Amino acid sequence: MINVEVYRGLPVTEQAVEIVERKGTGHPDQMCDSIMEAISVALARTYLKEFGVILHYNIDKCLLAAGRVEKRFGGGRVLEPMELTIGDRATYSAFGKELPIREIAVEAAQTWLRENLRRVDPTNHIQYRVKLAPGSEELSDIFRRPGDVRCANDTSAAVGYYPLSPTELTVLAVEHELNSAAFKRLFPETGEDVKVMGLRRGNTLDLTVAMPLLAERIESEKEYFDRKQKIYAALKVFLSEQSGFSEFGIGFNTLDQPGRGLGGVYLSLLGTSAEDADSGQVGRGNRVNGIIPMGRPIGTEAAAGKNPMSHVGKIYNVLAHRLARAICERFEGVRGAYVLLLSRIGEPIDQPLMASAQLILEKGVAPEPVARRVEEMMAAEFAGINAFCLALANGAFSIC
Structure with a gap:
């Protein structure tokens, strides 16, 4: 069933306060989401x-699970490695052939770590605990049932929206900038565990940014605060050029306190707080559009790692945002959209129990003609859902 109506709420951009968070590449929660999705793509x-x-x-x-390190100005050492538990379900054999599932999972995890965290040695700094078992008979049977489209393996709801607000875009852009290759070349002493919290009050944006500096590149407390000031200045320039906010404030590593030595600075040996301070878990990080709004x-x-052909917790999450974007880009007079999707376990994923779109229209736009066209477009998108799922399986869409 497809339902299209006019959105009756106050758009987020017109509200007095807006709060948006982004967890970056080296944040333990983001690491879990990214690694599980890498394993999902490898298995598919x-x-x-x-x-x-x-x-x-x-x-x-x-x-x-966080490890333990010993840090000092100028370096340090790993005392106890991090431990990554990879869990849930996988098919180990089919049609008389066995697959090395554990090896595939660990290799995918190590490849992601090697490509995204410069200081983490995926062999020596992380231990792997693989707890993957064959699935239940009923859920596994979904993949043996006739039909071109898989049945939903869960009763689940998902919501997406478009466009992102200026606050959301700025928070996302700041983390991308701080973890970009160009920024790391300019400031090689910065780690990947970036967290950005944005608070908009009226037309003023206030950002709180956390990002460690690498211990081996900082020889003293004085050098730490000197480098921190240079990074802050670069971030301020970036915001003035890119954010669109004429008034903004930045708090950078606000727990720091001069005069307290190692206790007053944010240093990291490996570039991630998972080395000794913070553990991570799937589903506690960014939504599939990259932010926590x-x-x-x-x-x-939690979309990361779920099956891309039957698990609506992944499929509908990503699809809801893509449908909302398509609605805004294809239909004149639509300046915003929310899409809510609901599945029922056992029903084909191209036949949702409910697909609801709420439209934010420009002043003077008649809702009925737009609603009819949006309904037709959504029906067409569901008719082609298999191609979308295969692209999802191949890693075509970022989900965190």
């Missing part, structure tokens, strides 16, 4: 290569 590709079809799996349970409706499903 393996199943397609070996069997021509994606089989049952859900790699959406993960815990990154406090003033928007958000779902509770």
Whole structure:
């Protein structure tokens, strides 16, 4: 069932206060989401290569337990490695052939770590605990049932929206900038564990940014605060050029306190707080559009690692945002959209129990003609859902 109506609430950009968060590449929660999604893509590709079809799996349970390090100005050492638990369900064999699931999972995790965290040695700094078991008979049977479209393996709801607000875009842009290759070349002493919290009050943006400096590149407390000031200045320039906010404030590593030595500075040996301070878990990080928006409706499903052919907790989460964007870009007079999708377990994923779109229209736009066209577009998108799912399986869409 498809329902299209006019949005009756106050757009977030017109509200007095807006709060948006972004957890960056080296944040423990973001690491878990990214690694599980990398494993999901690796498994999907393996199943397609070996069997021509994606089989049952859900790699959406993960815990990154923090390790222990000894830090000092100028360096340090790892005392105890981090531990990554990779859990839930996977198909180990089909059509008489066994697959090395554990090895595929660990290799995908190590590849992601190697490509995204400069200081983390994926072999020596992390231990791997793989707890993947075959799925239940009923959920595995979904992949043996006839039909071109898989059945939903859960009763689940998801919500998406478009466009992102200026606050959301700025928070996202700041983290991307701080973790960009160009910024790391300019400031190689910065780690990847970036967290950005944005608070908009009226037309003023206030950012709180956390990002460690690498111990081996900082020889003293004085050098730490000198480098911190240079990084702050660069961030201020970036915001003045990119954010669109004429008034903004920045708090950078606000726990710091001069005169307290190692206790008053944010140093990291490996570039992530998972080395000794903070553990991580799937589902506690960014939503599939890359941010954590406090003033928007958000779902509770963790999309990372879920099966891209049957698990609506992933499929509908990503699809809801893409549908909202398509509505805004294709139909004149629509300046914003919310899309809510609901599945029922056992029903084909191209036949949601409810697909609801709420439209924010320009003044004077008649809602009925737009609603009819949006309904037709949404029906067409669901008719082609298999192609979308295969692209999702291949990692075509960022989900965190």
